[in-house]
Each structure stands twice: as C-alpha cells, then as structure tokens.
Amino acid sequence: MNPSEDERSRKMAEALLKGWKMLPEVCPVCGTPLFETSGGEVICAVCGTKVILVGSEEEVGIEEQRLMLERVMGALMRQLERETLSSSELDDELLSRINSLLNAIEKATSIYRNLVRLGKRRR
Ligand SMILES: [Zn+2]
Structure with a gap:
C-alpha cells in the first residue's frame, strides 16, 4: 500500500x-x-x-563479498569454539584441526581487510 x-x-x-x-x-x-x-x-x-548506498556495480560486489566473509568468519569461529569446548584434552588430532581452522580464519580476515580497503579507496 x-x-x-x-x-x-x-x-x-x-x-x-x-x-x-x-x-x-x-x-x-x-x-x-x-x-x-x-x-x-x-x-x-x-x-x-x-x-546501503554503493557507488557502482563493482562496489555492490565488494559489499556482498564483505557480508559473505563476515558470515564465513562467524561460522569458522563457532566451529573453533565447538572443537575446543567439546573435548577435555588437546590431542594431536584436535590441535591440527584447530590449527587449520585458525589458518582459515586468518585467510578470511586478510581477504576481508583487503576488501574494506578497496571499498574505501574508491569512495
Ligand atoms: Zn521507502
């Protein structure tokens, strides 16, 4: 209406x-x-x-990727928390899973930072 x-x-x-x-x-x-x-x-x-105002098609893409990465990082963090809390002792297998989760989070974070920087530079 x-x-x-x-x-x-x-x-x-x-x-x-x-x-x-x-x-x-x-x-x-x-x-x-x-x-x-x-x-x-x-x-x-x-x-x-x-x-959310964006200036061009490309910036719309950046904004979408940024939101998507935020979700991915959130999911990785929750998984990391689950893995760590679910077991009483840190065996080698768990440590290596935690390690790869941390690597994935680190990568997502650095992509995220680059996207933000790219978005700002264009404004
Ligand atoms: Zn309206």
Whole structure:
C-alpha cells in the first residue's frame, strides 16, 4: 500500500526536523528521496527501509563479498569454539584441526581487510 501524499510530506518534514540529510538517491521500495541519519545510516523516512548506498556495480560486489566473509568468519569461529569446548584434552588430532581452522580464519580476515580497503579507496 502506498502512503498518501500528505503522509509522505509529513514524514519527510519530520526527518528534516530531526536533522537528517536528504539525499539525491530514492528509496527502492517507495521512490521517496532517502535520508542520511545523524548516525550515518541511510534510511527511507516514509517506509523505514534501510539502504546501503554503493557507488557502482563493482562496489555492490565488494559489499556482498564483505557480508559473505563476515558470515564465513562467524561460522569458522563457532566451529573453533565447538572443537575446543567439546573435548577435555588437546590431542594431536584436535590441535591440527584447530590449527587449520585458525589458518582459515586468518585467510578470511586478510581477504576481508583487503576488501574494506578497496571499498574505501574508491569512495
Ligand atoms: Zn521507502
């Protein structure tokens, strides 16, 4: 359901009163201009959709990879925690599993850092 024009104007006025900055980009859901909040978040004042603004197709890719890596790192960390907590003693087999998990986490972290750096340089 689309909000009425009055409702739209009212919500946009409210956003401006809060000191939010109106952006040239529009909301992908309702087409209203987006606002940047004082916290730096980009949000639609009318329907509340939160948006991550990226400058180009390539940056969209970087953002997706970044989110994906965050999930991978989270999964590796949880696995590491499970492995360590599940056994009472650290035998060689467990140590080598922990070691390869740590290696994987280290690799994911360094890829993640490079992606972030790449994203910043382009902005
Ligand atoms: Zn919207």
